[in-house]
Amino acid sequence: MPYQLSEINDKIRRDPAAFLAECDAHYQQRITTAVDRILERMKESPIVLLSGPSGSGKTTTAMKLEQELERRGVNSHTISMDNYFKTLNRKTAPRTPEGDIDYESPSLLDMDLLDDTFSRLSQGEWVIVPHFEFARQMRNDSRGTPLKLEKNEIAIFEGIHALNDDIAGRHPEATGLYISARSDILDGERLCFKGTWMRISRRAVRDYNFRGTDLLETLLMWYNVRRGEKRYISPFKGRAHVVIDSSLRYEVPVFANYADALRAAVDQVPPENPRCREFHDLVDAFAQFEPVDPALVAPDSLIREFIGGGSYHY
Structure with a gap:
């Protein structure tokens, strides 16, 4: 369901702290609904x-699911499916049409090991959750x-390919959750900020703050990331028993504080990049919002996964 720009700006002007608390409470309700469904299907x-x-x-949401499950007396373990990547073989790795290694491809995962892991855990048997070293691939x-x-x-297995045919398809009994920033922001009927723009803003700021990735590099990768989503992720969201909208009405006003850094990077994107025009539109769109001081963001907010300073450990 889209949000309205006028409502966002009005509430920020009146009482930004109360507005942020209201939005966080709405997201917690989405978590509660998801846990209701998980427990219904636990048998x-x-x-x-x-x-x-x-x-x-996904990472913060998994932690919030853990907290709510624990509050209801159910222990949980979150496992990143990144640990199930196979050791990279550059000779056989999947490639993009441009000839680069396709890091978005699910074929990089050890599907047989995941299948075996799910079966053994469901039967109450011991497994060894592997560890993937990204530095050494x-x-x-x-x-x-x-x-x-x-x-x-x-056990909560978190990863972009969790609902893929070769994973969820082998275990339809598992409870599937699909999460994305799904709400656009409108000014009346005019689209002024896309839900996908929330995600590129999140990723760019996170990579810049915590992963040593240049903003320009993140923007240049986004075309392949989006192509991978449309090919490998979105087609399987119909398997989900619960769909969670992770967008927050206050997040664009928070990310508006990073608009200058994003603009400097966008100005370096080559004009021939398929998303160059969209990046400029994204940065220009921040000017429509009343900015919110990131210091007002709660320590357990989902947005802390991207701007830092939160109470969760990633």
Whole structure:
């Protein structure tokens, strides 16, 4: 459901702290609804598959699901599916049409190991959750973590490909969740900020703050990221038992504080880049919003995953 620009700006002018608290409460209600469904289906499977495109806030959402499950007396374990990447073989790795390694492809994951892991956990058996070392682009099984699910315990597997045919398709009994920033912002009937722009803003700021990635590099990668989403992620969202909208009405006003840094990067994007015009439109769109001081953002807000300073450890 889209948000309205006038409502956002009006509430920020009147009482920004109250507005942020209201938005966070709405997101918590989405978490509560998702946990209701997880518990309803717990008798079917102790496995939860949390999927969504880049910048959706999967990691924070998984932590919030854990907290709500624990509040209801259910222990849970969140496992990043990044650890199930296979050691990269550049000779056989999938490629984009441009000839680069397609890091968005699900074929980089060890589907057979995931299949075996889900089966064993569902049967109450021990598994070793592997550890992937991104610096060396290889899996280090010696650093794996033992895991066994007891009664009344759940494993949340979080990753962009969690609902893929080769994962969820082999285990339809698992509870599927799909998360993305799904709400556009309108000025009347005019589209003034896309939900996908929220995600590129989140990813750019996060990569710049915490991953040592230049903003320009993030923007240049976005075309392939979006292409991968349309090919590998979105087609499987119909498998989800619950769809979570991770957008927050106050996040664009918060990210408006980073508009100057984003503009400097956008000005360096080559004109032939397929998304060059869109990047300029995105940066220009920030001027429509009343900015919000990031210091007002709650420590447990989903947005803290991208701007830092939060109470969760990533």
